Amino acid sequence: MEAIEGIKNLSYALDTFYFLITGALVMWMAAGFAMLEAGLVRSKNTAEILTKNIVLFAIAGIMYMVVGYDIMYGTVSGSGYFPAIDLSFMFGGDHDVDTVLGQSYKDMYDGGTYYSKMSDFFFQMVFVATAMSIVSGAVAERMKLWAFMVFAVVMTSFIYPVQGFWNWGGGFLKEMGFSDFAGSGTVHLCGAAAALAGVLLLGARKGKYGPNGEVRAIPGANLPMATLGTFILWLGWFGFNGGSELVLSNVGEANAVAAVFVNTNMAAAGGVIAGISAARLMFGKADLTMALNGALAGLVAITAGPLDPTPLGATVIGAIGGLLVVFAITILDRKLKIDDPVGAISVHGVVGIWGLMIVPYYTEAATLGNQAIGMAVIFGWTFGASLVTWGIIKMVMGIRVSEEEEYEGVDIGECGLEAYPEFTNK
Amino acid sequence: MEAIEGIKNLSYALDTFYFLITGALVMWMAAGFAMLEAGLVRSKNTAEILTKNIVLFAIAGIMYMVVGYDIMYGTVSGSGYFPAIDLSFMFGGDHDVDTVLGQSYKDMYDGGTYYSKMSDFFFQMVFVATAMSIVSGAVAERMKLWAFMVFAVVMTSFIYPVQGFWNWGGGFLKEMGFSDFAGSGTVHLCGAAAALAGVLLLGARKGKYGPNGEVRAIPGANLPMATLGTFILWLGWFGFNGGSELVLSNVGEANAVAAVFVNTNMAAAGGVIAGISAARLMFGKADLTMALNGALAGLVAITAGPLDPTPLGATVIGAIGGLLVVFAITILDRKLKIDDPVGAISVHGVVGIWGLMIVPYYTEAATLGNQAIGMAVIFGWTFGASLVTWGIIKMVMGIRVSEEEEYEGVDIGECGLEAYPEFTNK
């Protein structure tokens, strides 16, 4: 009897620790996005993108705490479309946020395993930030800082949590059989859809497209920084996918988590090889940025279903993601003239869809139809809600910096300082 | 019976692993300080500050091993002011450092939980390095490299461990009821006090204050690096605060560790929002460096008591820290003319005091009086002992580089190389 009590305590502690460490790795992805985006913009717009990245992470945490988590994982309403939102904990006098974010047990399966609800909140919170980080890169070098912040508030408190509830919170997508293990759709496609809406309202950077339809490349100022960001994201993704198994403390779950780690790595590896090879074939050069985008594409691709494929299968899923991203970036940039400085819409959106649609190949319970519905719902909701939100912000305060400010660089205009005051030769 | 043995083994292993992983995260903070400081100085002084940061981490580990750990956690002397220092393990022939840093069990509570003493040493050792890292930023761009190293030896072997013993080692502050969970006082205020003593003896950088009292801003050369450093510190702080619970292996402790992770994150988030908002209101621009300092201030503020507040409360504690740091930096820089290139005294000192004084609001056992005494003792001891130490070093070898060397940059003078030989346009 005493032994069983000891084992329950240890299971609870180990699963909680597993959540906290994988959550910390996902938090680390915020640094990855910051470095990736800072490396891929021009030096005159670097401090501003860094500011956006650290502030959005702060906003995400606070807004998800005060309302988002409750929307996503609160009491499920009768309809299955929206949960009953319960903000009472915000207004009670006696620290009763603990009632919601508290330390009650959470029954996982068979009534046998538990973990700290606070660790669950921590893990879910860093996911919201990831979705929002995707947006900042796509709108870089021309969006007003404070307009972006307002959008971040709406995105992390409402837009993301609502569709998150539909899937992971137990809403109609989950009930229908939609399968998205760690969020190729719920996180990455969601972030990309919000980004696309913003980019469409915002327009391209000055000078990106010439008067006669020519497309000008605008190289990033600091590729070691971008490479570091990619490695950070790769590392953080072990937490992102690995933690999404949610439980670790028995043989079956431990095997599952280990398989997820391996498959996550293999998909990234496949993406790198495909990306660099495609770049070599298409452009004649081993374009580093395509190796980086390939890695990220591989990671996004495997995120919807990192548990069931074999390692070889995961490599192939990632490699196809890496191919797709090179084509998608080229088509968005040259044909559709959607100006996305870091390729975020291609990496997280196009490849996110690929990740969702390949799930049924390895996962029996998933069907192509359900995956397509889930994909359409996530994209439709996020794109629509974002378009409305961006539109209102545009009307009220404007979303684009002035032409002078864009020419001079948003660092001076928005932040009042330069990222590299001693370095630039321009 | 056999089961109980197995459970004890697993508890011991899990708590040891928890210590090692959180300790590794704290070690990672050394990289964070190095990047933060390297980003906030001018390019001509960058290699030198990097050298100081990596060497101080090495010195901290070695000095804490040979004497500091023994002072801080050795046998408590009768007086409760200093423990009996026992250096015998250094001189015995037969590897008997193991007697001190060995693998004996350490009884934690109820005689039921243990962890490796070596993992405890590892965790404590990286804390000393953190305190010393705080100093390097404040004295940047003008202090002699080897003078700094000598101070690092004294600080990590003696000044820090003595006041650490008074609190965590079981000395009179602990007995009195002083409450400082992970070291807003014992680590951060301590580091800031040592830095302040150094800065006062050292004086401001050439050109910082004009002949007619004007204050010149000296911008940092590489803000992406500084931002990376801040993210690293944020991540590492989950280990710093999260590991300071010391035990993880049952439901209550796991819940506590999870709460500490969440509160640490929320305080940093609150600090970012407060810092960037204050900068916007005061200077009219979203100054990135104030977002970074706000994050660090939030983290320092919550460090004295990250367990008891609600997440909302932690956000507020961090936000007030973020406000305080913007005012403190402005006052030190413009009114008091204390030249602290990275704002370390404000972040770790002023906000460290705020962190200590807010503890009684959430923690019943703490009182304002005891917190004030603890604060005064830590500051008084560290400032006094540091002033004497810096003073002796100044007399014996000097602490400030020559005017020519300062103008040319300490990288060439002290390290014989440049941090960015191909980049600078000055």
Add this chain to the structure above:
Amino acid sequence: MEAIEGIKNLSYALDTFYFLITGALVMWMAAGFAMLEAGLVRSKNTAEILTKNIVLFAIAGIMYMVVGYDIMYGTVSGSGYFPAIDLSFMFGGDHDVDTVLGQSYKDMYDGGTYYSKMSDFFFQMVFVATAMSIVSGAVAERMKLWAFMVFAVVMTSFIYPVQGFWNWGGGFLKEMGFSDFAGSGTVHLCGAAAALAGVLLLGARKGKYGPNGEVRAIPGANLPMATLGTFILWLGWFGFNGGSELVLSNVGEANAVAAVFVNTNMAAAGGVIAGISAARLMFGKADLTMALNGALAGLVAITAGPLDPTPLGATVIGAIGGLLVVFAITILDRKLKIDDPVGAISVHGVVGIWGLMIVPYYTEAATLGNQAIGMAVIFGWTFGASLVTWGIIKMVMGIRVSEEEEYEGVDIGECGLEAYPEFTNK
């Protein structure tokens, strides 16, 4: 009975988690090597070295999956020289990679502890990448990108796994009594031997050695990046050595892992102090790069035997490594005129040998003779096989870029872009 089952489940889960987290730390070393090497080359060759680093990590994972792991840990053949290679899982239709990389238990000791085989594969896979990362630095700034990639394929699928089998896979070195805990020989000397073979066939960079025998220093373009890389490697090494204990889940093993963490840190600290002091004495300046190389040398030195020394002993082992590396770099660079831009051969090769040869001092079961044989076998095999491989690649496609490309920088030539398009003043 039920309790024993629970304990077995928890042990399995904890040991698997320990493997995955330490493996993730080793994966992080790939970022460390990338940053270190990117910081130590000139800006015109930076994007290319970043490309090599991320692509080699992808190649290492894929090749080790499809053949390397099987060579290294497959069924041992009768001879004890080569295992029977079994590639059947590659060609079976039914995802049966799981048969090899699957989720079967692996009996560890006493039949009592198990962990996921997939986690073992994950941990071993990142080691291969480490060995290969060593090579990229030594051949930097002049080797063709695709020639390097071809070598990476051979190295990670064949050269490394064969000698890895001889030691850790249960081959003749293991049977003989060769002792190399985490791979001063099997990983670091192996990488250095492959690098040396490449450098000898490749020759020095243009301009490195003048017509009258003068030696020109070629400073690295970004020392903060190199310092960051060193800190990343230091952190990752806790996984590299700490995970190599392979099991954590009881008191004895937890103590061992903790001792390994502490000794790893102390050796690095000793290396820093020795490196910076030697630089000060020899060159008159506190050369930052020697502090970095000292840290890495300390880490390489302790890797062969991080368990048995006392912390003080580990400090000394690391310090001697730090001294050795300063001399070795100077001798290779100035006397032997072997052009190794980042000092990889000295750090991983010369100091790797030192690490192997000091093992018998602390580890009773090891003998100087066995260590010397193991060292000679690893070096001989890897150097010979690499020389043949490099030679064939040289004949077939060439290994060195054209003189024009080398002058212009390999970034433009190989990758079609610049790492810092806005910064360089040359």
